[in-house]
Amino acid sequence: MGVGRLARGKAVGCRDSRWAHLAALAVALCASLLLWPCSLAQAVDAIVVKPELEKIDVTALGELYEGRGDRLQIETAPGQDGFVGRVAVQATTPGTNPGWLVFALTNPTTDRITRWLVAPRYTLANSRAFWPELDAGRISAITPSLGFRPERMTSNRADMFRLSLEPGQTITFAAEMSSRQVPRLTLWDPDAYQAKLQDRMLFNGVLLGITGLLAIFLTAIFAANHRAIFPATALVAWAGLAYFCIDFGFWTKLFPVEAGRMALYRAAAEAGVAASLVLFLYAFLRIGLWHGWIKTLFWCWIAAQFGLIVFAVIDPRLAAGLARGSLVGMAGIGTCLIAYLALRGQDRALLLIPSWMLLLVWLFGAAMIVLGKLSGDLMNAGLAAGLVLILVLLGFTVTQFAFRSAAGGGALQLGPTSHVQMKSLAVDGSGAAVWQWNAGKDQITVAPEVEEALGAIPGTLDTTVDRFLQHMHATDRERFRMMLWSLQENQGGELQTEFRLKRQDGTYLWYELRARAAPSDNTRLLRCVGLMRDVTGLKRSHERLMHDAVHDSLTGLPNRELFIDRLQGAITRAREGQANRPTVMFIDIDRFKNVNQSFGLAVGDSMLLTLARRLSRHLNPQDTLARLGGDQFAILMISETDPRQVATLAERVRRALRTPMKIAGKEIVLTASIGIVVDDGVQATGQDILREGEIAMLRAKRGGADRIEIFSASMRGEDESRLPLESDLRKALER
CATH class of the missing domain: 3.30.450.20 (PAS domain)
Known part of the structure; x- marks a missing residue:
């Protein structure tokens, strides 16, 4: 009987144990179904927070999870009792699919520990050359495995949270990232962080003071010496000062700016530095004196650089990327220009070599930092100090131009002017150049x-x-x-x-x-x-005086003096047997005074120009057409000696002059009296031949208008003095 009760008791115990195991299995299955949408993150090793540690790099010791959706399930780090739990965290904004950085902290001491978790909103290190990360929030929220959420601290330069650990406590934290770039999380001792900020502010203040004084000094020099290099260099210093104010956080102290708007100002500052350096290169190397197309390209480049400052309002990241690319292009182009001019011995290029070499080294270091090859606070501080050193060297380079001679740059003259300086001023004032x-x-x-x-390149004539x-x-x-x-x-x-x-x-x-x-x-x-x-x-x-002395001012034809000189030369060559005998055609326009009275002098001058063009069409290159004065022309013919050809030419001339001209809707027909004379060896000078041509012309005019008369020897027996007198009286009556 006792054995039967014992057997029944064992059977009932076995049945209860099986039901207990089944219940536990059911509970575990339900929990797994409820947490199925969440991604599971394995437990991380806890970071030991010791009181003597001033800072801890949490980014390197934590676990990064990306692409896990809006919910993440994490295993907590084991505490002192070895217990491992699970926590599910939810994204602040659904649908953003953020990244998560999971880390755990443990306090092995018997005292409460308070630390600040700092994630800078912007660091130059690994910010990328193109499409850079300029200024953005890094941490949206931090969720602990136990206790209250960490308190967010107010700061324009970083996302900061206050973390507290009780004695012996181990807490796992899940930091929700608000940017695609992995932030640099550092756990700071509050006192150490405050001391670091004070040291940095002192260092930044020194750099700001040097840059500001340099900018003011260069601006003041420009007030006394108006060379273009001084405002260009001052602009570089002011742009560097603006960049430092933004990078060091002083801009938000001067102007109330929202934290999210700092990317705009940072991009504009970087574009301003690049634009000012290009303008300085243009002014200092005197690119404006080069070829026109080089000058145009540089001005387009400068305009595009300053346009990036405005474009930063639209797209700060793209504007900053283009400005950084422009700095690289400026370094290459500037190096080529300086090397070319330095090899040709230009003093400005030689003076700029030290500053430019330092700028190239600075750009290389900046590129390494931006691309993530170099990092750390020391690198950032060295880069800022290097930029200040470049600005100081540029200031020293251009300052020496302010203390040259007053004639060379308008600087103040110290002491009495020496005799050599007075000669130098006299030479510069005379507009002469030294050879x-x-x-x-x-x-x-x-x-x-x-x-x-x-318009030559500097150094071309050296x-x-x-x-x-x-x-x-x-x-x-x-x-x-x-x-x-x-x-x-x-x-x-x-x-x-x-x-x-x-x-x-x-x-x-x-x-x-x-x-x-x-x-x-x-x-x-x-x-x-x-x-x-x-x-x-x-x-x-x-040359203009010489031309006007022997040419007619209206038609540009040779005047009487030049015509007689050419005629005399032709007579000399003909009598030496070197050329044909010259023939002179004396032309006088009939009743031309009536045209001036009826239509005015302007119309008369226009008709004289037309007559001159008509006459020139009938001449050979070796012949000469001259205006003797008023309405008289003369033709010196050397190309033709045949009497029939001469007569034919005279007839063509007469008909050409008769061609009607339209004036104020009316057709005006002008005629001319023409006298022809051929050198027969009797005339002593060219003046005699011209006078005989005038006698023949007057004989033709006396016989009626529009006639041609050839001078003959019988005309020499007439009273020659009466014919010029008749010509003068006729013209006097026409007036």
Whole structure:
């Protein structure tokens, strides 16, 4: 009986145990079904927070989860009792599919520990060159495995949370990231973080002070010296100052700016620095004196750079990426320009080499930091200090131009003016340029003012004699070379000459050179120094005066004096048997005074121009058409000697002059009286031949208008003095 009760008792115990296992299995299955939509994250190793540690890099010690959806299930780190739990976290904004950074902290001490979790909103390190991360929130929320959510602290430069750990407590945290870029999370001791901020503010304040003083100093120099390099350099300093104010966080203290708007200001500051550097390069190297298309390209580049500042309002990240790319392009182009000009000996390019080399090193370091090859607070501080050093070197480079001679830059003159300085001022005031020839090196050096006037690249005329002669007019080269040889043969002397130099557009400028070479027994030590003066205006005025002296001002035809000179030359050549005998055709327009009275002088001048064009169509290149004055013309014919051809030409001329002209809706027909005379060897001078042609013309006019009369020897027996008198009386009556 006792054995039966014992057997029944064992059977009932076994049945109860099976039901208990089934119940536990059911509970586990239900929990798994409820948590099925959540992704499971494995437990992480807890980070031991010791009181003596000032900061801990949480990013490197935590676990990153991406693409897990809006919910994440995590296993908590085991505590001192070894218990491992599970926590499910939900995204702050549904549908964002954020990234998660899971980490655990443990407090092994017997005291409560408080730490600040800091995630900077912007760091230059690993921000990418194109489409960079400028300024954005990093952490949306932090969810602990137990206790209350950490308190968010107010800061414009970082996402900060206050974390507290009780003695012996282990807490697992899930940080929801609000940006695609993995943030740098650092767990700071509050006192250490405050001390670090104070040190950084002191360092940043020193850099800001240096940059601000430099910008003010360069601006003040521009007020006294109005060279373009000073406002260009001051603009670089002001742009750097604006960039530092934004990067160091002083901008938000000066102006109330929302944290989300800082990306706009940061992109505009980077674009401003790039634009100011391009403008400085253009002004300092005097790119405006180069070829027109190079100048246009640079201005388009500068305009595009300043346009990026405005474009930053629309798309800050794209504007910042383009500005960073432009800095790389500017470094390459600027290096090529500086190297080219330095090899040609330009002083400005040589002075800019140290600053530019430092800028290239700075850009390389910045590229390494931006691409994530270098990181750390020391790298960022070194980059900021390097930019300040570049600005200071640029300031020193351009400042020396402020303390040159007053004529060279308008700087203040200290002390009394010396005799040499007065001569230098006199030379600059006269508009002359210094010219120098070194016989030993066969080198010619010309002041930059000449290259600027010719539109040539700076340094083009600082070359050898042969290359200098290539810029000279072909007819002036040998004469100039012979003068230099003469100085060498005479071992010194004076050089006075005029020559033409070619401009970029193909035209020429006249220059007067007056130089002197000191006597020297050694021709290799011979140096000739003098002044070049642009005399193009004087030459053109002289040529214009010479032209007006022997040409008619209305028609541009030769006047009476030039016609008689050419006629005299033709007579001389004919009597020497070198050319044909000249024939003169004297033409007088009939009743032309009536046209001036009826229609005015302007119409009369227009008709004279028309008559001159008609007459010139019937001449050969070796013949001459001249306006003798008023309504009288003369033709000197050398190409034709056959009387029939001469008569035919005279008839064509007469008919051409009769062709009607339309004036104010009316047809006006003009006629001419023509006298022809052929050189027969009796006339002594060209003036005699012209007078005989006038006698023949007057005989034709006396016989009626529109007639041709050929001079004959019988006309010489008439009273020649009466015929000119008759001509003068006829013209007086017409007036």
